[in-house]
Amino acid sequence: xxxxxxxxxxxxxxxxxxxxxxxxxxxxxxxxxxxxxxxxxxxxxxxxxxxxxxxxxxxxxxxxxxxxxxxxxxxxxxxxxxxxxxxxxxxxxxxxxxxxxxxxxxxxxxxxx
Amino acid sequence: xxxxxxxxxxxxxxxxxxxxxxxxxxxxxxxxxxxxxxxxxxxxxxxxxxxxxxxxxxxxxxxxxxxxxxxxxxxxxxxxxxxxxxxxxxxxxxxxxxxxxxxxxxxxxxxxxxxxxxxxxxxxxxxxxxxxxxxxxxxxxxxxxxxxxxxxxxxxxxxxxxxxxxxxxxxxxxxxxxxxxxxxxxxxxxxxxxxxxxxxxxxxxxxxxxxxxxxxx
Amino acid sequence: xxxxxxxxxxxxxxxxxxxxxxxxxxxxxxxxxxxxxxxxxxxxxxxxxxxxxxxxxxxxxxxxxxxxxxxxxxxxxxxxxxxxxxxxxxxxxxxxxxxxxxxxxxxxxxxxxxxxxxxxxxxxxxxxxxxxxxxxxxxxxxxxxxxxxxxxxxxxxxxxxxxxxxxxxxxxxxxxxxxxxxxxxxxxxxxxxxxxxxxxxxxxxxxxxxxxxxxxxxxxxxxxxxxxxxxxxxxxxxxxxxxxxxxxxxxxxxxxxxxxxxxxxxxxxxxxxxxxxxxxxxxxxxxxxxxxxxxxxxxxxxxxxxxxxxxxxxxxxxxxxxxxxxxxxxxxxxxxxxxxxxxxxxxxxxxxxxxxxxxxxxxxxxxxxxxxxxxxxxxxxxxxxxxxxxxxxxxxxxxxxxxxxxxxxxxxxxxxxxxxxxxxxxxxxxxxxxxxxxxxxxxxxxxxxxxxxxxxxxxxxxxxxxxxxxxxxxxxxxxxxxxxxxxxxxxxxxxxxxxxxxxxxxxxxxxxxxxxxxxxxxxxxxxxxxxxxxxxxxxxxxxxxxxx
Numbered sequence: 001x002x003x004x005x006x007x008x009x010x011x012x013x014x015x016x017x018x019x020x021x022x023x024x025x026x027x028x029x030x031x032x033x034x035x036x037x038x039x040x041x042x043x044x045x046x047x048x049x050x051x052x053x054x055x056x057x058x059x060x061x062x063x064x065x066x067x068x069x070x071x072x073x074x075x076x077x078x079x080x081x082x083x084x085x086x087x088x089x090x091x092x093x094x095x096x097x098x099x100x101x102x103x104x105x106x107x108x109x110x111x112x113x
Numbered sequence: 114x115x116x117x118x119x120x121x122x123x124x125x126x127x128x129x130x131x132x133x134x135x136x137x138x139x140x141x142x143x144x145x146x147x148x149x150x151x152x153x154x155x156x157x158x159x160x161x162x163x164x165x166x167x168x169x170x171x172x173x174x175x176x177x178x179x180x181x182x183x184x185x186x187x188x189x190x191x192x193x194x195x196x197x198x199x200x201x202x203x204x205x206x207x208x209x210x211x212x213x214x215x216x217x218x219x220x221x222x223x224x225x226x227x228x229x230x231x232x233x234x235x236x237x238x239x240x241x242x243x244x245x246x247x248x249x250x251x252x253x254x255x256x257x258x259x260x261x262x263x264x265x266x267x268x269x270x271x272x273x274x275x276x277x278x279x280x281x282x283x284x285x286x287x288x289x290x291x292x293x294x295x296x297x298x299x300x301x302x303x304x305x306x307x308x309x310x311x312x313x314x315x316x317x318x319x320x321x322x323x324x325x326x327x328x329x330x
Numbered sequence: 331x332x333x334x335x336x337x338x339x340x341x342x343x344x345x346x347x348x349x350x351x352x353x354x355x356x357x358x359x360x361x362x363x364x365x366x367x368x369x370x371x372x373x374x375x376x377x378x379x380x381x382x383x384x385x386x387x388x389x390x391x392x393x394x395x396x397x398x399x400x401x402x403x404x405x406x407x408x409x410x411x412x413x414x415x416x417x418x419x420x421x422x423x424x425x426x427x428x429x430x431x432x433x434x435x436x437x438x439x440x441x442x443x444x445x446x447x448x449x450x451x452x453x454x455x456x457x458x459x460x461x462x463x464x465x466x467x468x469x470x471x472x473x474x475x476x477x478x479x480x481x482x483x484x485x486x487x488x489x490x491x492x493x494x495x496x497x498x499x500x501x502x503x504x505x506x507x508x509x510x511x512x513x514x515x516x517x518x519x520x521x522x523x524x525x526x527x528x529x530x531x532x533x534x535x536x537x538x539x540x541x542x543x544x545x546x547x548x549x550x551x552x553x554x555x556x557x558x559x560x561x562x563x564x565x566x567x568x569x570x571x572x573x574x575x576x577x578x579x580x581x582x583x584x585x586x587x588x589x590x591x592x593x594x595x596x597x598x599x600x601x602x603x604x605x606x607x608x609x610x611x612x613x614x615x616x617x618x619x620x621x622x623x624x625x626x627x628x629x630x631x632x633x634x635x636x637x638x639x640x641x642x643x644x645x646x647x648x649x650x651x652x653x654x655x656x657x658x659x660x661x662x663x664x665x666x667x668x669x670x671x672x673x674x675x676x677x678x679x680x681x682x683x684x685x686x687x688x689x690x691x692x693x694x695x696x697x698x699x700x701x702x703x704x705x706x707x708x709x710x711x712x713x714x715x716x717x718x719x720x721x722x723x724x725x726x727x728x729x730x731x732x733x734x735x736x737x738x739x740x741x742x743x744x745x746x747x748x749x750x751x752x753x754x755x756x757x758x759x760x761x762x763x764x765x766x767x768x769x770x771x772x773x774x775x776x777x778x779x780x781x782x783x784x785x786x787x788x789x790x791x792x793x794x795x796x797x798x799x800x801x802x803x804x805x806x807x808x809x810x811x812x813x814x815x816x817x818x819x820x821x822x823x824x825x826x827x828x829x830x831x832x833x834x835x836x837x838x839x840x841x842x843x844x845x846x847x848x849x850x851x852x853x854x855x856x857x858x859x860x861x862x863x864x865x866x867x868x869x870x871x872x873x874x875x876x877x878x
Contacts, residue, residue, distance in 0.1 A: 126444065126445065127443065127444050127445035127446070127447065127449060127522070128522075133521060133522070136521055137447045137448075137517050137520075137521040137522070140516070140517045140520055140521060141447065141448060141513060141517045144513045144516050144517065144547055145513060147547060147548065148509050148513070148547045148548070148550070148551045149551070151547075151548050151549070151550075151551040151552050152551035152552075152554060152555050153555070154551070154552055154555070155552055155555040155556050155559060155585045156555065158581070158584070158585065159559070159570055159581060162578060162581050163576075166576065166578070167576050170576070244566060244568050245565075245566040245567075245568065256569060256575045256576035257576050259568050259569065259575070260568060260569060260570060260575075260576055260577065263562075263566075263568045263570065267562075
């Protein structure tokens with residue numbers, strides 16, 4: 001760990017983090033539908049990458065450390081992805097007492113069976 | 114004051130060299146951070162489930178969060194990360210006083226975050242947005258909103274606990290600079306800094322998912 | 331085996347010539363030790379205690395199941411028994427068994443290190459384990475918990491009247507013990523290998539525990555948070571898992587099994603590591619396909635994270651997700667099968683001897699294969715609809731965990747006992763115990779495959795009369811198995827106190843752990859080992875070549 005970053009680099013990263021913050025906040029006031037969520041998540045990922053790469057010195061770390069960092073993110077993704085493979089593909093029979101706006105964003109269906 | 118620490122540092126028994134010890138500590142902290150991320154994971158999954166299944170309720174609930182404090186807090190935490198990175202840099206360059214000052218600023222920014230968070234929590238409690246403590250919400254969104262706020266308090270609360278630990282660590286380092294050379298302490302500060310940045314990184318995700326759901330209203 | 335390579339004396343370090351067992355005889359020297367070998371023994375005592383506690387619960391269950399009626403205990407008590415059996419055996423015996431005892435003892439030795447990377451964290455890990463254990467014992471004393479070790483919602487969150495929170499707290503705490511052990515192993519293997527010990531010269535036992543450690547650190551925190559959610563739900567009834575309040579009980583199951591399926595690989599991978607040490611030694615041949623074996627370990631660990639939905643085929647999970655999980659579950663069998671083929675191939679044209687460790691290990695390979703194949707039956711969704719929640723599943727996982735892991739654990743204990751205590755165990759008793767356990771095990775669990783296929787449900791304290799004969803066989807088998815397990819308890823302890831002294835390398839094995847006295851000194855090695863070759867350089871008709 002012999003590489004000490006110059007102040008300039010750190011400050012520039014900070015400035016860019018604040019710009020990304022401004023962007024994510026500002027765009028959330030626009031009607032972009034799913035785009036809002038996508039933008040927010042992508043920007044959050046960018047911010048995390050900047051923090052990890054520059055502040056946490058991942059750019060200078062060895063393979064073992066980078067693997068540790070990457071592995072956690074990967075497995076988080078596995079958990080989400082496969083769980084959602086269930087949620088998204090279920091055939092749901094909504095009960096009469098489940099009100100509007102209350103389940104899977106769909107209005108309650110009249111008893112269909 | 115205790116005797117000054119020896120100028121040359123010896124590696125702990127199990128290590129061949131200081132460099133090996135440093136590399137072990139760095140890997141150890143990253144592995145620990147991986148476990149911390151997985152500890153938050155079920156909350157993120159629960160949130161994702163709720164956002165998908167109870168989208169309208171989540172949007173309504175998110176609208177009641179204080180986006181001004183939330184955004185300010187995000188900026189404060191990002192700035193604190195800058196100061197922590199600068200503190201580590203100063204330590205590695207042996208700048209005793211600068212390191213101390215930068216660590217204390219980092220801690221102060223963290224405490225500002227917590228203070229603002231506390232204000233938020235207090236307001237939310239007064240507005241009956243704390244589940245289990247007389248929670249009230251629009252009837253058609255109440256269940257989803259309760260779930261949202263459960264996750265909100267759960268995630269920000271857990272985050273605040275971690276931040277408090279980070280502040281404690283920063284203060285301990287600042288204190289130890291009285292007795293140890295900054296350069297020598299820089300190894301430990303490096304590890305503490307990793308923890309701090311992780312706490313910041315978690316918040317970077319918490320902010321949009323809790324404060325920015327359908328802000329356009 | 332004399333060291334042929336150049337060696338270095340570590341400068342300025344105090345060298346202890348005595349064995350680690352003689353470095354202090356006070357309670358304090360054990361309870362405040364930083365020596366990984368002593369910590370391993372602390373764990374060994376604890377896990378043995380829990381093994382017999384969990385085993386007692388099983389004994390009571392098998393007693394009840396001798397007759398179709400519920401005449402020994404009532405239904406609620408029976409529920410508490412199988413819950414106690416599961417919780418104790420999974421978290422307090424199987425998961426720590428090989429990693430925390432054999433792993434802790436051997437990993438630094440096998441990589442030529444003096445210690446693990448974080449010795450104090452290692453000790454803390456044992457204390458945390460003990461604290462978790464106290465919670466669980468408290469749960470039992472307070473009246474037990476009846477949710478099953480799986481804590482399924484909504485029963486655990488809304489309806490159970492037993493000590494769910496106390497039990498969940500115990501498991502939460504013991505989880506951190508595993509996490510710290512895993513973290514320690516990962517850093518130790520990455521950073522503390524002796525010069526010349528490249529990754530592909532590592533013994534497979536080290537690879538296996540390393541992969542296990544990755545699972546430990548990534549999966550266990552998910553369990554910790556999931557149990558916390560159960561506790562919050564129980565107290566506050568917000569509704570995360572309650573459909574009436576917008577939640578989903580399957581959310582719990584996804585979260586729970588995301589941990590608990592990899593957990594079974596935590597239980598089996600170290601056992602595979604043990605097998606890979608023992609078979610080459612007693613066949614006097616290098617392991618067949620060393621690199622493939624290492625890759626297979628990682629294949630199992632990685633794919634093992636992607637199959638959890640096979641526990642949920644009948645839960646209401648989407649059929650499409652079930653298809654994906656089923657396919658992945660078939661795929662995960664492939665690396666396991668590769669390992670079984672390679673162990674078998676290692677035996678071919680070997681010069682095979684059958685001391686107790688080898689008997690246990692060959693038993694492991696056979697029984698693991700049966701258990702693994704029946705896992706494939708269960709991975710087929712259509713078959714699983716019929717077999718799920720029957721005794722078929724019970725037999726399947728006991729073949730792997732007991733026929734597999736416990737046999738390998740005992741094999742490893744016997745193999746390394748001379749190294750650990752410096753004395754040889756009595757070989758004849760070792761063989762008698764191994765055979766008794768093998769017979770008892772099969773008599774206990776094979777009938778359960780048949781019972782399950784013929785419809786007997788699990789977790790029931792009474793059953794239809796036509797199942798009685800097979801249940802009687804099973805219970806008799808359990809009695810024999812109990813006897814088999816008691817034997818090593820006696821003769822291994824006897825050996826520790828009065829057995830003949832063991833040389834450094836009684837088996838003529840190749841690992842670094844055999845290049846130091848039995849028992850090792852506190853710092854493990856008097857000189858830094860320099861590794862010059864890979865592991866398992868055995869010859870059927872001549873002496874083996876040690877690694878350093």
